[in-house]
Amino acid sequence: MSKTKQKSIDELLKEALVPKDEQPYQVPENWTYFYFTSILDIQGGTQPPKSQFINEPKEGYIRLVQIRDFASDDYLTYIPYTNKLRLIEEEDILIARYGASVGRILTGLSGAYNVALAKVVYPKEHIYRKYLYWLLQTEHFQGPLKMISRSAQAGFNKNDLSNIKLPLPPYNEQKRIAEKIERLFAKIDEAKRLIEEVKESVELRRAAILDRAFRGELGTNDPNEKGMLEESNVITKRDIVPENEQLYEVPKNWIWVKAGNVTEVVGGGTPKTTVREYYENGNVPWITPADLSDFEGIYISRGQRNITSEGLRNSSAKLLPAKTVLLSSRAPIGYVAIAANLLSTNQGFKSFIPSDVIDSEYLYWYLKKSKKYLEGMGSGSTFKEISASKCKEIKIPLPPINEQKRISKRVGMLLNNLDREKEMVLEVEEKLDLLKQSILSKAFRGELGTNDPNDEHAIELLKEVLKSK
Template sequence: MDNALYDIPDSWKWVTLGDIGIVVSGGTPSTREPEFWNGDIPWITPADLSGYDEIYISEGARKITQIGLDYSSAYLLPENSVVFSSRAPIGYVAITKNKMATNQGFKNLILPSSLINCKYTYYYLKTIKKLAEQKASGTTFLELSAAKFKQIPIPLAPIEEQLRIVEKIDELVSYTNISIVNINQALENANLYLKKSIYQLFRGNLLQNGHRLKILPDGWKWKTLKDVGEIYNGGTPKTSVSEYWNGSIPWITPSDLSNYKEKYISKGQKNITELAIEKSSVKILPKETVLFSTRAPIGYVVIAKNELTTNQGFKSIVPNEKIDSSFLYYFLKSITEYANKIASGTTFLELSTEKFKEIPIPIPPIEEQVKIVVEIEQVLNNTDNLINELVIFPKNWII
């Protein structure tokens, strides 16, 4: 066969999908005809397979009626047919657990069970997403035609060998799934260890041989956030004034911290001008200012790597000489749950300046703050190393 992808055993042969079964496309009954819908015939779209981890599928989000089937290009597939999404996106695969129909986003294979095993075909099709995309065409989105789908090569083993291969893959998938559960549990334990360790460090527990203390250690004092530095609100220059934007001064919003993993930040998606600062409530914050988002959402924390500004979604603390900015950063990272509890609002929760200022914080001497930061970052480093050692397989991983 000219399009053989790799060498196979002598008892095998390269064929095409069109050789091994009947290829049928799906269809969608008119949505303007209510009698075509809410029947008893399962009908699936590629969206039903988004995030779907099972091999077999019995139904999707919607069902059609017999008349909807009769008056559309939808086709009633028998059980053990293999469905393959051919657009938006290409490459979702499942086996029908019962009779069902699909929309036109699928190319479907009805297989002769005596010649080819449906799970053997399923597992193979899980590996050919890139090949299918290469054969697809389209401008708005790629789509794999029925003719191109039929031409996709598949190595056909004798039926007994197919069954042995399926059995082995099933065994490996089962082992992999168990491994994923164990790995994810280990990750959860690592993150819990991290949170617990930081929580204990702030109360002096790990500094006192691990014993939980009901009172603060000697030299520590309870203060509030208003005692540890100057607190500033941010602001937003008028977006309708072009002279306020695209300057040289970084301007940070909570959205800049979505999925942001670093401790320090130097810039966001937008910059503002000096004129914007003169004409709005925005203030330039110095290096080492600690930013805490107080709405949409509450709890993002970062340290300014350089002079910058923020919008009104932050309360920012410029620490005084008795507070280490990293110590304050890690403390604020530990109080997200508490901050959300004391916030208020109907459309979204927001932590007011008054409540933010009154949040209590245990303050050790500056030398001990530095020591705590070192220990926290050692815990973080150990946790990161543990997580990096855990290989995470995607849920639909297959050999």
Template sequence: MPKKKTALTIEERLQQALVPAEEQPYEVPENWVWVRLGSLLKEIKNGTTIKQDKSGNGFSVTRIESLQNQTIDLMRVGTILETEKIKETDWYKSGDITLSHINSIEHVGKTALITDAMLPLVHGMNLLRLRFFEIYTPDLFQLYSQTYQYKNEIRSRINMAVNQVSINQKQLSSLEIPLPPLSEQQRIVERIEELFAKLDEAKERLQEAAESFAVRKAAILHKAFTGELTKQWRRENGVRDESWEEKTISEICSSLKYGTSKKSSDDGEVVVLRMGNLQNGEIDWSNLSYTSDEEDIKKYLLKSGDVLFNRTNSPELVGKTSIYRGEMPAIYAGYLIKLDYEKNIVVGDYLNYYLNSSKAKEYYMQVKTDGVSQSNINAKKIGEFEIPLPTLSEQHEIVRLINDLLARERSAQQAAEQALASIDLMKKSILARAFRGELGTNKASEESALELLRSLKFQP
């Protein structure tokens, strides 16, 4: 007969729960301990396999895609119509953690804390439900799951497959977790939430500043093309307000010329600019195509200062223009039109800026013709568009002022974006310090977390 296994003593169970010193990721305060995640869990459970649909009827049930940004997106849950099949053990409780254990490598291990506002909610398949003993605060684990240490430990345990990875219950239960005293757990959560709230407030303001660049640019262009921007300049230079006149594109351009209809390739002698290369009024020199067709190169070769108009694109992008500055030899594709403007009437940069103004975009929306997935503006409609024209010297001044103002705005936008990136780094730093006991909240006089483990008595 096989020898009957002897039941482990409480001390032996305690030693199983503790992480040996040589396996501890880093030092923590003396009244903290490193434990295996499994020792803190009442249960770790797979979700129900009851058939789901997206009808919106029945009870809501979590799916892999429900877990978004460390929470449950209730717009992405499924529903269970056969409600009679739902077991009592299938329901989430407030304080449960749901964890993605089958997913792509960048998403496996992501978690969400279940709150009262999400209930009633059924625990669905391909997500693990973690339910903690009272000695551990679920909110703390939710924060720990956002740390580099946690993510690194998850990835060190995953099972690889062709299109996705997974981590099983046993592997997850072996995860190392720093366990502070119970009161310290709550203080850490409160301190992190306080610091994150301040950072989120700053982040919101910075995002508004970064995202409002387009609005500020539109305001600058409006002032430029209504004469407000150069009002002082006209007074100083004795130029009358009445010097401005309206001219159509046809009046200021000798021709509106469509680009080549021939196909480009991945290599060749000369770049073929396509609609995707027109970005923010300039030429984007990434993702290029080429040609060696001598006839096309001779016929469509661009000159520095040429303005290109995107005649065919999605409805919101049709009508974009960019100015070619001679960076490298290039011709242009058939979805683009080159505006051969008269340089003794209009400055190329002035024309380019005006064709990207809100006034011009309003016109494009009115005259475009819509296809299945794209809109089109033909040369005739472009030619009928009127633009305000001051003297050439004032046009140059307007371009100079626009360039200067937009450079300042771009600088402010870049500073905001850099500050946004630093906020994310600050959050990571706060989390790293929090789980090392470095937020100034730990009280060394408090009873060791080891006593929390002893209080469980490790009953089977």
């Protein structure tokens, strides 16, 4: 019986090397490209039955590592140890094989691992671990893998990876590349940490501006202006909230009132959805809380749907004048907008039609600032809701009308400045994420300035790997 002829090193090298004209990118002269499976391998995990799973460590059991464990320790799983299990150490590199996580490169856990993961087997004396870890996260590997994953619903296997082409520099260059990537990424991560601090600062400053605005601490108050009790016929002494019930101290020419004394509180409604005539060709804007979920403006003119005049008449929806302040009163409590024109709302709102003594924008900002206060007023077992009667009881600090307008203008300006600052920070954050991709892209084309042309050609490294197989 004849023995299978063993391939020569030249034959193995020819199979392993990617021809020059088929290499994806130009790389330094002492680099080369190899096919994934010529020197790398993968080992899939094992999947014990769920009946063997326990949630606490126990003698004779071993941790079963799953994809979700790399994000959280909330769902640790242990299984009986057997010699049939595939095991990993913390230094091992894994590839997620299935679903939305396919292609994720994972490391840092030890134990047995399940079938949704594949361990990368590589020649550790010739391939630097961190070089391989970063390389597998680049388009060199991820691009072809995405194409494979689209056609392979059950995940990928070793043969699927056989035509993936990867760059191979000399070993010392692999180390230099990995070290430079980690130095640069550490600087980027520090910049991102500082950005998170700025973002938190923006939100804290936003809250502080709104809090100070309604205490008379924005520097706009004129103590010589007459208060609303003196200036208005709408408010009487009986309307003033007693001092021991006021939420906090305000300037002497301000007063505390309840919303029901300075606005008309109105509910909304939904015409029967089965009656086409209530909606078809409607020209009455009709707002629901969903219309405000992503709404970033102050004034709203219309929602996703209109209703007809007939629908308005045959429901509890009301036609609200421009400058009415809309407050979502359930699911959730606290969305706020101002009507830019005549419109209506569904029953998810309580709306405030302002009298002459309260400025719409002032009330808008006060309600925006008071979300927690409003949520605390809600009641209900299924979901919390603020009733019309509760809305009338909302306590409002009321300065002179001109001061209300100055506050609204000042708050709008300060918050606009904060929004611009946040936008700039988010743009920088996005650029930092792109910078990481750019660094990885350059790293594996030899463009990070780390390559030494005097290093021995990577083909010699490849020969050593092939000889040892």
